[in-house]
Amino acid sequence: MKPIKVGLLGLGTVGTGVVRIVEGHQADLLSQTGSPIEIASILVQDKSKNRNISVSPDKLTENPWDIVENPEIDVVVEVMGGIELSKELMLACLEKGKHIVTANKDLMALHGPEILAKAAEKGCDVFYEASVAGGIPIIRTLIEGFSSDRITKIMGIVNGTTNYILTKMSQEGAAYADVLKEAQQLGYAESDPTSDVEGFDAARKMTILGTLGFHANVALGDVEVKGISNVTKEDITYGKRLGYEVKLLGIAERQDDHISISVQPTMVKKSHPLASVNGVFNAVYVYGEAVGETMFYGPGAGEMPTATSVVADLVAVVRNMNLGINGRRGFKPYKEKKLKTDEQIASKNFILLHVADKAGVLAQITQVFAQYDVSLESVLQHPNASNPNAEIIIITHDASKASINKVLKQFESLDVVHEIKSVYRVEG
Amino acid sequence: MKPIKVGLLGLGTVGTGVVRIVEGHQADLLSQTGSPIEIASILVQDKSKNRNISVSPDKLTENPWDIVENPEIDVVVEVMGGIELSKELMLACLEKGKHIVTANKDLMALHGPEILAKAAEKGCDVFYEASVAGGIPIIRTLIEGFSSDRITKIMGIVNGTTNYILTKMSQEGAAYADVLKEAQQLGYAESDPTSDVEGFDAARKMTILGTLGFHANVALGDVEVKGISNVTKEDITYGKRLGYEVKLLGIAERQDDHISISVQPTMVKKSHPLASVNGVFNAVYVYGEAVGETMFYGPGAGEMPTATSVVADLVAVVRNMNLGINGRRGFKPYKEKKLKTDEQIASKNFILLHVADKAGVLAQITQVFAQYDVSLESVLQHPNASNPNAEIIIITHDASKASINKVLKQFESLDVVHEIKSVYRVEG
Missing domain, CATH: 3.30.360.10 (Dihydrodipicolinate Reductase; domain 2)
Structure with missing residues (x-):
């Protein structure tokens, strides 16, 4: 069976792991996909550098276009990172009908829709499992x-x-x-x-x-x-x-x-x-x-966990090639994006205040919450007696972000509130 | 677009969840698969029974063969459980080219290879995500x-x-x-x-x-x-x-x-x-x-979590139908099964003994471990003073199951060991 030829852009931590898995698991990958998988060409920054993996020197290139323009290469694995050059290379690969596996979260977060649209147009796969949470599929x-x-x-x-x-x-x-x-x-x-x-x-x-x-x-x-x-x-x-x-x-x-x-x-x-x-x-x-x-x-990271995800994507590309369905199992958003306003975003909150240590302060503070309809789950005063201020920790029930912002703004104008030390969202 | 027609075998807890999701998520399922999905026929034990879901009475049947023999049905979802009848029905469905989604762990554990072989022969999908750990994919x-x-x-x-x-x-x-x-x-x-x-x-x-x-x-x-x-x-x-x-x-x-x-x-x-x-x-x-x-x-269970997995499998079948690749993405074991012997199975162990409360007992006991080359991580004596026996808890290092069995057998013949109260494998 004709081997699937892979071009690898980048031989850093993750790239090295990809070579290790593809070369070390040949028999398993063949059993799983029905095709031998060969890393045919590797982009590096410096061909003469010593590496902790042995790769045939004639596979190395310092010019990414050697890989993009190589008609024998079926799949390009992008683990070089960066944004502008990566994007240019990915679009050029897709233009030439090469499938892509990438670990590049920056690229996918910023230019995902454009890259996926080009892939759909060209009938190519673009998979990016390794871009989020390394080894977790x-x-x-x-x-x-x-x-x-x-x-x-x-x-x-x-x-x-x-x-x-x-x-x-x-x-x-x-x-x-x-x-x-x-x-x-x-x-x-x-x-x-x-x-x-x-x-x-x-x-x-x-x-x-x-x-x-x-x-x-x-x-x-x-x-x-x-x-x-x-x-x-x-x-x-x-x-x-x-x-x-x-x-x-x-x-x-x-x-x-x-x-x-x-x-x-x-x-x-x-x-x-x-x-x-x-x-x-x-x-x-x-x-x-x-x-x-x-x-x-x-x-979430590391050579071998991230490489596991990259090569799992490569297996998926090869399976799709053998089924003749590349570019047809991609993810296509079909919903209009509507963002919540601050009135719609709600959560519990943890608020730590430094306040004046005198009578009536707690009443003033809780009054502000009441004014904006924020109900409280718990209030703790003086958790730290060594502090010259009195400290108050408030945990609110679910409240809108807009209301909490109004509460905090009002605190800024209250004399008895010396400092809003911290505000956290609360979950669980 | 022609709707995909589904036959549902069973309208218990999971079956009810399947109907809820397929009917409640019509628009999403259409967007995801490109096809409307219709539950066309449902096997029940008693058509006259009151149910907490409204289904058109003319879709109900008490005869599973109505579904198996119905040429309009593309996919059969099996959530009736049981083994022998289920197996017969599944094989008959595959014979007729119907794809299968099942939540039946007993069926797949006992007859998985036979069913999957028939599916491969007939170019059909058999998916069973819901058979293990309900909602976890x-x-x-x-x-x-x-x-x-x-x-x-x-x-x-x-x-x-x-x-x-x-x-x-x-x-x-x-x-x-x-x-x-x-x-x-x-x-x-x-x-x-x-x-x-x-x-x-x-x-x-x-x-x-x-x-x-x-x-x-x-x-x-x-x-x-x-x-x-x-x-x-x-x-x-x-x-x-x-x-x-x-x-x-x-x-x-x-x-x-x-x-x-x-x-x-x-x-x-x-x-x-x-x-x-x-x-x-x-x-x-x-x-x-x-x-x-x-x-x-x-x-791991429950109406809606399990139904989520069943319908995710149904989505996969429908996507495969639209790609024309059913029966070609199945899982095929390719390794020979070799089971470990008791000499090869190793773990840490927790052993709780009731022993005679007198001098030299611990030495006799630890001697038995030493005799079979089992090294100990920790030994605790007298953790419970209210017990008339002395109690000893031993945590071993990794030891073969064969060695542990020999140790336990020897304990049975030792006068000072009154009872082997419990033996647990240890992990983590």
């Missing part, structure tokens, strides 16, 4: 596993770096800056950690999950994003005392036809399955009208 | 999501009844018989609970998961089965004290080419993700050589 789960259901909520711990930092802060009572530095030394955080810690990486992944879950073209700009750089060890301590863990959650919600997508540090009740997802692990919690609660847990 | 995850990996271990909490009982025993310190009675009153356990509590239901599901995970035809008889009816509240208390929860685990393991499959109450370390799966929830933990640790969590 969440994309095919949303497309195939829940095809019959109507999903109302997706909550994801989809960034391993921030989950590592928050886990360490929680388990060791450590401060954000210290744990970040340690994470950088261990290679769990980049030297410029902005994309992870400010939630941008998670936002790109939620763009993809929101699109799949709600069948509407979610754009990156639709995601409201807040990172973890302002999470304090006090917040985590108070949260724990009340039965919560702080997690950076991507939250995509739907009510009737309206959706909202956000990324934010969230107080997650300890009994919720997401609360015990620790370290660099990822998990995606999916709530469907019919199925109810489900959760998918696994490694 | 674990079957497509194993077939598609991990197609590139080599799975070495699958551990499942795949029976909700026993997980409910063990959770209650753990959380409330209650005895097995009391919790079973309560579960029966609540409808979580059958009036004859044997199939659940003795592990037979879980064994059928592990037969299916083992076949999929290891690409070899696992038979029900290959599964070693032990239920929970002998789990005592003392075992659970001691387990908790040492950091374990007792769970009924289905365990399928592979080492090189040899596999073993079992169902047994197991001490699961509290830090393991399976330890916090509580109540009627199910979860399947999958370990792959490349991906590492993953876990899939959700409802």
Whole structure:
């Protein structure tokens, strides 16, 4: 049988894993697909570099167009990252009828619709399982596993770096800056950690999950994003005392036809399955009208887990080639996107205030909540007697974001409220 | 577009859910498949019975052959259960070129290979996602999501009844018989609970998961089965004290080419993700050589969760019909099945002994372990002073089942060992 020839764009961490799996699992891949799979050409930055994997030097090229223009190559696996050049290469590959497997969340979050439209036009497959939550097959789960259901909520711990930092802060009572530095030394955080810690990486992944879950073209700009750089060890301590863990959650919600997508540090009740997802692990919690609660847990990054997803997509492409159905099983959003307003977005909230330590303060504060119809689940005063201010922690019942914003604005004008220390969404 | 006509065998809990989803989600199903889906005929036991769902009486039949013989029906959804009649009907449907979606684990565990072979011969689809772990799409995850990996271990909490009982025993310190009675009153356990509590239901599901995970035809008889009816509240208390929860685990393991499959109450370390799966929830933990640790969590039964999986399979059949590829994406085991011997099956073990309360006993006992090369992780004496015997709990390091059996046999002949109270496999 004629081998399927694969061009690999990038031989970094994930690319190396892809070579290991494709070469190490030849017999299994042949049994599963009916075709031998051969990595025929590999784009690298520097052909002369020493690598911890042996590849035949005549397969290496420093010019991506050698792969794009090579008529023998059936499938291109893109694990080089970046946006503009990747997009140009992907569109050129599709133009030439090559199928694509990519792990590039940035590319798919920003240019997914354009790339998928070109793929549909050319009858090509574009699969991107590895772009979200590394080794967890969440994309095919949303497309195939829940095809019959109507999903109302997706909550994801989809960034391993921030989950590592928050886990360490929680388990060791450590401060954000210290744990970040340690994470950088261990290679769990980049030297410029902005994309992870400010939630941008998670936002790109939620763009993809929101699109799949709600069948509407979610754009990156639709995601409201807040990172973890302002999470304090006090917040985590108070949260724990009340039965919560702080997690950076991507939250995509739907009510009737309206959706909202956000990324934010969230107080997650300890009994919720997401609360015990620790370290660099990822998990995606999916709530469907019919199925109810489900959760998918696994490694969110790393050479071999991510490569597992990439090669599973490659297997799917090859199976489709042998069935002659490429480009015909793609995901096509069919719903109009309608975003929720701040009046429609509702959640419980955790609010920590520093207030004047005198009589009548609590009455004034609770009066503000009442004025905007926000009812309260619990109020705790003086949880920390060592602080010169009185401290009040309020957990609200479900309240609209608009109401909470009005409450907070009013607090700013109240003399007795010295500082709004922190505000978290509450889940679970 | 011509509607796809579905025959539904059974209108019990799951069948009712299937009708609700297919009728309630018409527009979504049409968008997803490109075809209207119509439930054209429904097998019931008694047409005159009152139901909590409205179905047109002229669609009901009490004769399954009305559906099998109806040339207009494209897909048969089997949610009637049972084995012999179901098998006969399924084979007859396939003979007539009808595709099958079934939730019947007993049928697939006992006659899966025969049914799948007939389906391949006739170019028909047979999908059975709902047969294992209700709403969790674990079957497509194993077939598609991990197609590139080599799975070495699958551990499942795949029976909700026993997980409910063990959770209650753990959380409330209650005895097995009391919790079973309560579960029966609540409808979580059958009036004859044997199939659940003795592990037979879980064994059928592990037969299916083992076949999929290891690409070899696992038979029900290959599964070693032990239920929970002998789990005592003392075992659970001691387990908790040492950091374990007792769970009924289905365990399928592979080492090189040899596999073993079992169902047994197991001490699961509290830090393991399976330890916090509580109540009627199910979860399947999958370990792959490349991906590492993953876990899939959700409802294991119930009208709507199970129906979600059934209708997701129906969507897959309809998509395949529109692509003209039915019967060509089925799962075919390609590996020879080789079972591990007792010498090859290894695990940690928890052993609780009642022994004579006198000097030298511990030395005699540990000598027996040493004799069979079983090394010990920890030994606890006298954890319960109220007992007239001395009690010893031993946690072994990994040891072969053969060695542990020899140790236990030798204990039976030792005067100082009054009773081997319990032996559990240990995981996590």
